[in-house]
Amino acid sequence: MTTRPRAAIILAAGQGTRMKSPLPKVLHPVGGRAMLDHAIDAAEGLGCERIVVVVGAHSPEVGAHVTRRLGAGAVAVQDPPLGTGHAVLAARKALHGFDGDVVVTYGDVPLLRANDIAPVFAGNGVTVIGFEACDPAAYGRLILEGETLAAIVEAKEASPDQLAVTACNSGVLAAPADLLFGLLDRVGNANAKGEYYLTDVVALARDAGHPTRAVFAGEDAVMGVNAQAELAAAEALFQKVRREDLLAAGVRMPAPETVYLSWDTEIGPGAVVEPYVMFGPGARIAGGARIRSFSHIEGAVVAAGAEVGPYARLRPGADLGPEVKVGNFVEVKNVAMARGAKANHLAYLGDGAVGEGSNIGAGTIFCNYDGFNKHRTEVGPGAFIGSNSALVAPVRIGAGAMTGSGSVITEDVPDGALALGRARQEVRPGWAERFMSAMRARKAAKG
Structure with a gap:
């Protein structure tokens, strides 16, 4: 079986305000290495021939960091920030001419490794990485029908039955490049925030007859970092x-x-x-x-x-x-x-x-x-x-x-x-005794 070429888009444009730090969020270290570098390591471990990091105009330090490691061609700027789908579209120019599979990962998910991501490349269509959450809370739920991913439902829009689902969305998604960007061109922003969401491509892909599925990683592996x-x-x-x-x-x-x-x-x-x-x-x-x-x-x-x-x-x-x-x-x-x-x-x-x-x-x-x-x-x-x-x-x-x-x-x-690089020792008998007696007398006189 021939492996199709692989590329990675790493989203790193978030402002990270909850970190309350002058250091951009994705440059905070885990294990002595910037979280963003862990994400790049994973992409390299997957054999991605192209890696694009989407950064925000508000954090030029992140772009400089990526340039030092991967070169200026690996930087795409999202300005203004209009959601995850919009961020992925910002990388399209950098991937011009690429014919293969693209995985979208995140610069603030430092524990996700190449072997956790690799299963997304096993099929066609759109594949997301899910996880079984101990406490699903506000995570988007993965609604599965057998091996097919039927939908990703945000918690605030889920029914009681859907809220009982513990299979949750990590945000990591993969698809062939032409399919991914074609679907993103159809994503709208008719939502409360007026943003373009990457997760919308799942429903669009299914409606168009493309395979949609989920693979699973450990909850720890997909942990995102937003605060200290x-x-x-x-x-x-x-x-x-x-x-x-x-x-x-x-x-x-x-x-x-x-x-x-x-x-x-x-x-x-x-x-x-x-x-x-x-x-x-x-x-x-x-x-x-x-x-x-x-x-x-x-x-x-x-x-x-x-x-x-x-x-x-x-x-x-x-x-x-x-x-x-x-x-x-x-x-x-x-x-x-x-x-x-x-x-x-x-x-x-x-x-x-x-x-x-x-x-x-x-x-x-x-x-x-x-x-x-x-x-x-x-x-x-x-x-x-x-x-x-x-x-x-x-x-x-x-x-x-x-x-x-x-x-x-x-x-x-x-x-x-x-x-020997020291002065020759000189001994003056009685000098210390006379000196101390004089100092004691002087101190007593002052008292």
């Missing part, structure tokens, strides 16, 4: 599914409900993630690694056998090799640490490399920024950096070299050498 509380609920559902996937894959999480994941978090089987760990985008954790409590990892790679935390922060570019130890209150940014290197506590490592088996003492700082540019610090294999050292980049500490505790290192240190 719904965004939080979508985040909770996203996290629950991701945690369950990782547990099933062999990741050990003693308190999974406390671990927060991003859309692209990768954790290998056999890894251990302790309670209260936060993964930002771009984290890749190998099997056999251990992430201890209260750590934050983003844009970083952790190899098998490495240990992170507790209370560690890995920022983008951190690359921890096997058996590396990054301990409590250590921050690593854009630094590769080779096998067995250790920074056990209270250090900042930014922009550079740490060689195999090296030890970074407590309080060490890679001084990487001069106020204008970033510079690299290179620590050779087997080096020992004494506690409270400041390594002023650009600088290289040689293989097997050492720095004395409390040193400020501004020049390269040769292999095997000891570098």
